[in-house]
Amino acid sequence: MDLLSILFIVLGAIAAYLIGSFPTAVWLGEGYYGIDVRHYGSGNAGATNTFRVLGKKAGTIVMLLDITKGFTAAQLASILALMGWVNADFLTFYKLIFGILAIVGHIFPIYTNFKGGKGVATLLGMALAIEPEVALVCIGIFFVVLLASRYVSLGSMIAALAFPLLLLLPRFSPDTPLLIIFGFALFAVVVLTHQKNIRRLIHGEENKTYLLRNRRNRDH
Structure with a gap:
């Protein structure tokens, strides 16, 4: 690997973190609603709390933008491979690295x-x-x-665990076994970031989310 390739990989890694750092919930809330979602609900700057505080429209926008952050960051590796700066045999590895950096950016955004x-x-x-x-x-x-269950946190954790478990099945077996290890590691990160939710679930105090009911008809 030459120095130019290393330089672009480093720049791609920095870009992935910065993309993940975009605080979509905060910027959308303050820019269009005059509300900082971190001061309401669970205080979390994510899609779930945006749903609770600002409603379905804002929550959906934030969720889609946050998904786009992870997708875009991971696809930076494809651009580098296309330009010949990353070996195509290691494309999945670099997608994982850039995607993880975007997740780190979302959890620990430099902008907020x-x-x-x-x-x-x-x-x-x-x-x-x-x-x-x-x-x-x-x-x-x-x-x-x-x-x-009406619990976003429970759905998130089970879905995160399902990802590496599905990769263990012959139907979905990946070309890179390392992906399975990363999958379990990322599940562990999801559990760590949901510790408060887990405690609330255990004590029956977790907030419920009703996708198919209007706000005025929700249980209190």
Whole structure:
């Protein structure tokens, strides 16, 4: 690997982190609603809290943008491979690295004093860039759990665990076994960022989310 390739890989890594750092929930809330979502609800700067504080439209926009962050960051590796700066045999590895940096950026964004969201939507974007079929199955699992339990946190954790477990099946077996290890590692990160949610789930105090009901009809 020559110095020019190393330089572009480093620049790609920095770009991936900066892309992940975009605080979409904060910027959308302050820019269009005059509300900092970090001061309401769970205080989290992510899509779930945006749904609770600003409603379905704003929450959906933030979720899609956060997914796009992870997808875009991971696809930076494809651009580098196309330009010949990354060996195509290691493309999945670099997608993982750039995707993980985007997740780190989302959790610890440089633009908002390193206080961000939990990274689930950004993780999903990375998964879509690397294993789209498995990621789509995980999305289905997430919504099934959410509709059955009304808990976004529970759906997020189960879907995150489903990703590496599905990769163990012959149907989805990846070309790079390292992807399975990274999958379990990222599940561990999701659990760590949901520690408060886990405690609330255990004590029956976790907030519920109703996708199919209007705000005025929700239980209090």
